Amino acid sequence: MKKTIIINGLFVTGDAAAPVIEGCMVMEGNQLTYIGKDAPQPLETYDEVIRGDRKLYMPGLVNTHGHAAMTLLRGYGDDLALQVWLEEKMWPMEGKFTAQDVRYGTLLAILEMIKGGTTTFVDMYDHMNEVAQAVSDSGMRARLTRGVIGLCPADVQEAKLREAIAFAKDWNGAANGRITTMMAPHAPYTCPPDYIERFVQAAHDLDLPIHTHMSETLKEVEANAEQYGARPVEHLEKLGVFTRPTLVAHGVHLTDEEIAVLAKYNVGVSHNPGSNLKLASGVARVPELLKAGINVSLGTDGAASNNNLDMFEEMRLAALIHKGVTGDPTAVPAAAALSMGTSMGARSIWLDDIGTLQPGMKADFIALDIDQPHFLPRTDYVSHIVYSASAHDVVDVCVDGSWIVSGRECLTLDEEKIKREFESCFARLTNS
Amino acid sequence: MKKTIIINGLFVTGDAAAPVIEGCMVMEGNQLTYIGKDAPQPLETYDEVIRGDRKLYMPGLVNTHGHAAMTLLRGYGDDLALQVWLEEKMWPMEGKFTAQDVRYGTLLAILEMIKGGTTTFVDMYDHMNEVAQAVSDSGMRARLTRGVIGLCPADVQEAKLREAIAFAKDWNGAANGRITTMMAPHAPYTCPPDYIERFVQAAHDLDLPIHTHMSETLKEVEANAEQYGARPVEHLEKLGVFTRPTLVAHGVHLTDEEIAVLAKYNVGVSHNPGSNLKLASGVARVPELLKAGINVSLGTDGAASNNNLDMFEEMRLAALIHKGVTGDPTAVPAAAALSMGTSMGARSIWLDDIGTLQPGMKADFIALDIDQPHFLPRTDYVSHIVYSASAHDVVDVCVDGSWIVSGRECLTLDEEKIKREFESCFARLTNS
Numbered sequence: 108m109k110k111t112i113i114i115n116g117l118f119v120t121g122d123a124a125a126p127v128i129e130g131c132m133v134m135e136g137n138q139l140t141y142i143g144k145d146a147p148q149p150l151e152t153y154d155e156v157i158r159g160d161r162k163l164y165m166p167g168l169v170n171t172h173g174h175a176a177m178t179l180l181r182g183y184g185d186d187l188a189l190q191v192w193l194e195e196k197m198w199p200m201e202g203k204f205t206a207q208d209v210r211y212g213t214l215l216a217i218l219e220m221i222k223g224g225t226t227t228f229v230d231m232y233d234h235m236n237e238v239a240q241a242v243s244d245s246g247m248r249a250r251l252t253r254g255v256i257g258l259c260p261a262d263v264q265e266a267k268l269r270e271a272i273a274f275a276k277d278w279n280g281a282a283n284g285r286i287t288t289m290m291a292p293h294a295p296y297t298c299p300p301d302y303i304e305r306f307v308q309a310a311h312d313l314d315l316p317i318h319t320h321m322s323e324t325l326k327e328v329e330a331n332a333e334q335y336g337a338r339p340v341e342h343l344e345k346l347g348v349f350t351r352p353t354l355v356a357h358g359v360h361l362t363d364e365e366i367a368v369l370a371k372y373n374v375g376v377s378h379n380p381g382s383n384l385k386l387a388s389g390v391a392r393v394p395e396l397l398k399a400g401i402n403v404s405l406g407t408d409g410a411a412s413n414n415n416l417d418m419f420e421e422m423r424l425a426a427l428i429h430k431g432v433t434g435d436p437t438a439v440p441a442a443a444a445l446s447m448g449t450s451m452g453a454r455s456i457w458l459d460d461i462g463t464l465q466p467g468m469k470a471d472f473i474a475l476d477i478d479q480p481h482f483l484p485r486t487d488y489v490s491h492i493v494y495s496a497s498a499h500d501v502v503d504v505c506v507d508g509s510w511i512v513s514g515r516e517c518l519t520l521d522e523e524k525i526k527r528e529f530e531s532c533f534a535r536l537t538n539s
Numbered sequence: 540m541k542k543t544i545i546i547n548g549l550f551v552t553g554d555a556a557a558p559v560i561e562g563c564m565v566m567e568g569n570q571l572t573y574i575g576k577d578a579p580q581p582l583e584t585y586d587e588v589i590r591g592d593r594k595l596y597m598p599g600l601v602n603t604h605g606h607a608a609m610t611l612l613r614g615y616g617d618d619l620a621l622q623v624w625l626e627e628k629m630w631p632m633e634g635k636f637t638a639q640d641v642r643y644g645t646l647l648a649i650l651e652m653i654k655g656g657t658t659t660f661v662d663m664y665d666h667m668n669e670v671a672q673a674v675s676d677s678g679m680r681a682r683l684t685r686g687v688i689g690l691c692p693a694d695v696q697e698a699k700l701r702e703a704i705a706f707a708k709d710w711n712g713a714a715n716g717r718i719t720t721m722m723a724p725h726a727p728y729t730c731p732p733d734y735i736e737r738f739v740q741a742a743h744d745l746d747l748p749i750h751t752h753m754s755e756t757l758k759e760v761e762a763n764a765e766q767y768g769a770r771p772v773e774h775l776e777k778l779g780v781f782t783r784p785t786l787v788a789h790g791v792h793l794t795d796e797e798i799a800v801l802a803k804y805n806v807g808v809s810h811n812p813g814s815n816l817k818l819a820s821g822v823a824r825v826p827e828l829l830k831a832g833i834n835v836s837l838g839t840d841g842a843a844s845n846n847n848l849d850m851f852e853e854m855r856l857a858a859l860i861h862k863g864v865t866g867d868p869t870a871v872p873a874a875a876a877l878s879m880g881t882s883m884g885a886r887s888i889w890l891d892d893i894g895t896l897q898p899g900m901k902a903d904f905i906a907l908d909i910d911q912p913h914f915l916p917r918t919d920y921v922s923h924i925v926y927s928a929s930a931h932d933v934v935d936v937c938v939d940g941s942w943i944v945s946g947r948e949c950l951t952l953d954e955e956k957i958k959r960e961f962e963s964c965f966a967r968l969t970n971s
Contacts, residue, residue, distance in 0.1 A: 178915070181913075181916060181923070182918035182919040182920075182923050182927070185872070185922045185926065187868065189868055215915060216912075218912045219912040219913050383863060384860055384863030385858075385859055385862060385863075386862075386868055387862040387863060387865070387867055389863060414922065414923070414926035414927045415913045415926070416913070417913075420852075420855075423852075424859075428816060430816055431815060431816030432822070432864070434757075434819050434821065435819055436618065436621055436818055436819035437618055437620060440618035441618060480610070480650045480651040480654075480954075480958065481613075481846075481849075483647060483958060483962065483965075484613060484614070484961070484965035486613065486615045487614040487617065488614075490617045490846065494617065494817070494845070494847070495613065495846045495847040497930075498929075499929060500931070522912075526915060529915055529916070530916060530917070533915075
C-alpha cells in the first residue's frame, strides 16, 4: 500500500483537541494514519514525500444540498420574483433537459466544486445515472438521490418511485464506496402524503436515509398548514419520515417546537444561506438549531440560485449573516462555520470517516495557497479560512487517497472538453 | 501619446445605453477614447494591440470606506463582543502602530486590493503621509483623509487638526491627480461638536469634501440622541457638515426622515455590508436609500472587521442580504450592486471621470479570466460578476492608463518584500 507523507505543512484538523498542527501528515492507501509535529518514520521509508511549505491543509468541504446540473441555468433569469423565475425560467428549461445535459451540467459543477475544495456533495436531481457516472469518473465523493416530484398520475408516480429505488440500489457503495445513496421525495408540497409514505417504506426496505426539501419559504409552510392541518415538521413526522435518518434542506421557517422535534429525531438541516438570501426565502434560525444540538451543515443549492458553488462563501455567509441579523457578534463563530462545512457536513450525511484530519479517517483533504496577502498576518487560521479564503485559494485536492486536483489542475476530467460540451448543451437548450 | 487597442474583448461598460459590448476599446495616454464593435482604425496604427479573448473587461472597483493598515489586525480577535474587541484587541494594538507599520499594513492592503480588481480606495487613518506615498508608488487611485478622534485635550486636538489640514493640502491632486483628499472628523461620538465645526470650516477653506462614520450601531445613535438631543443626521446637519459635499460611512440605523435629509443634501452613503454583519451592527436600509436617490457605494472597512478586501464580495453581499432580509427577490438587483461598486462609488467620492468604460473617461479598468466553469453558461455577465465572480478572477489591472497588474502579478510593488516587512511589523507589535 502506497505510503505518502506531507512534511512542513500547516494542518487545520477539525479535531478540537488539536485544531492546528504544524508538521506532518501520513496517508496509507485511502486512509490517514498519522498527523503530528514530527515524521513518525525516516523519510526514506515513504513512497512519496510532499513538501507542504506555504500550504494550509484542511478537510475537504462537504456540500450537503444541491442540484449540480443546474449550472446550465446559472444567470438565466436572476432578480425575479420567485414564481416568475420558477415558472417562466427554470421549469421550462429543466423540462427540456436530456441525460446529456445532466451529464455535462453535472461535470461542469464537479469541476467547479473540486477545484474549489469541495470533496463531497449531495445531489438530488433527475437522470441520476449520469450524475453517478460523473462522480465515479471525477474521483469525488457523493451522496446521491433521485429527487421525485409526485404531482403526476399514479402510473408516472409508480415509474418514478421504481426509478428512484433502482438508482439507490444500483449505486449505493459504488466507486470504492465513494458513492452512497438516499431516497428523496422532493418536498411536502410537491408529493402527496401517501406517496411520501411509499418513500419511507422504500427507505426502510433498502436501509437508506431520506433527503427532502422542507420549510424553505413561509408561503409553503402556510400552505402546508392549510392543506394538511399541520406545519411541515409535524406533517413529515406523522408520515413516518423521521423514523429514517433524515436530512432536510433549508429549514428556514421553524418554530421552537419544530426545532425540538428535529432535535429529538436527530434530523440534520442543510443550511443554504446563499440560496435563501438570493431567493428572498429568509434567514434560517441557525444559532437556535446549533443550540438544540442539531447537525447543521451547508449547501450551495443549485447554481441558478446562488450563483456559484464556492463552499467557502457559504461558510462565510453562515458566520456573517446570523451575527448581523441577531445583533450578536458571537453568533456562529468561525470554528462553528468551519465545522458546518466539514465535520458536521460529513456527519449529517452519515459519512463518519471523513470531515476531519485524524488518524483512521479517509484521506479527503485539500491544500490552500496561503502565501497570499489575504492570509496575513499569521494570526488565526480558522478565522482566515472562514472570513478571508475562497474557492480560488485551493491548489491541491485529495479524495479517498487519490489526488484529483494538483496545482489547480483537475487530473481526472478533461476540463476543456467539458466546457465545450456544456456550451453546446446550453446552446441547444436555448435554441430548441 | 501612446495608443493602445484591446481587440476581441468582452466589455461590461457600466453605460446603461450599451451595458455589454463585444469588440474593441482604445486608450490614448490615460484616457479611454473609443469602445465599440469594430476597431476605429487599422491595427497597425496602434502602438500596442492586446488580444482580449476569454477576458471580461469592466471598470475598476471603487472601495469607498476603509482603514488599509488594519490588515495588521486581520484575524486578531474575531467573534468577540464589540466592546471587548475594540478595547482589548484593536485599540491597544493600534496605539502601538508606527509610521512603518502603517506603511507596510497599507502596502499589503494595496496589494490585496489591486490584485483583486479595486483600482480606487478611500482611506481614513493615521500616518497618512505613509499611506499617500504607498498609493503613489503602487499606481492606484485614492481619496485619502486623516481620520481624527477628538476626545483629547485642546492642544492635542489643535495639533491633529493642523496635521489633517497639512495632509489634505499637501497631497490633494498629487501623483498625476490619482490622489485627492478630504477632511474627516472620525465620528459624531468621537468628536465634540465644536471640533466638528472646525473641520467643516477647514473643509470650506480648502474646498474639500468631508468623510465621517455615522450611525453604524444602534447604541451610538441612542447615545447621540441622549447626549445632544438629536440623532446623528440632525446633529451633523446642525453642525453644518452637510454644507460640504459629504460621504458618510455605514449609515445602518436611519429613519425615513433621516434618509430624506441625506437625499436633500446629496450626502453619499458608503455601505459596508461585510463589516456591518461581522460586527453585528445590523443591515442598512439600502433599498430605501437607493429609492431616495442617494448615492450608495460600497466599502470593505478595515480588514479586522471583514476580513478580506474583496470588493466582489461586497457587491454580492449587497445584492444578497437585502433580498433575504426584506423578502423581496428583486431588491438590489445585480446591475444596482455593480453600479454601487463602480460608477456610484466613483460619484460618491466626486471622481466623475472614472467608474464606467466610456470615451472621455480615465483608463481605470480590470480584466477577469472568464474561461472558468463559474462563468458558464454565457448568459448574463452582469449577473456573473455580482453573483459568481471573486477578486481571484482578476488578471490585469490598468489605472490612469498604466498597467499595474498583468497576468495576476503586481508590476509596481515588490510583493515578496512587502509580505516580509509586514510580518516583521506584526511580530514586533505582538512582542512589544
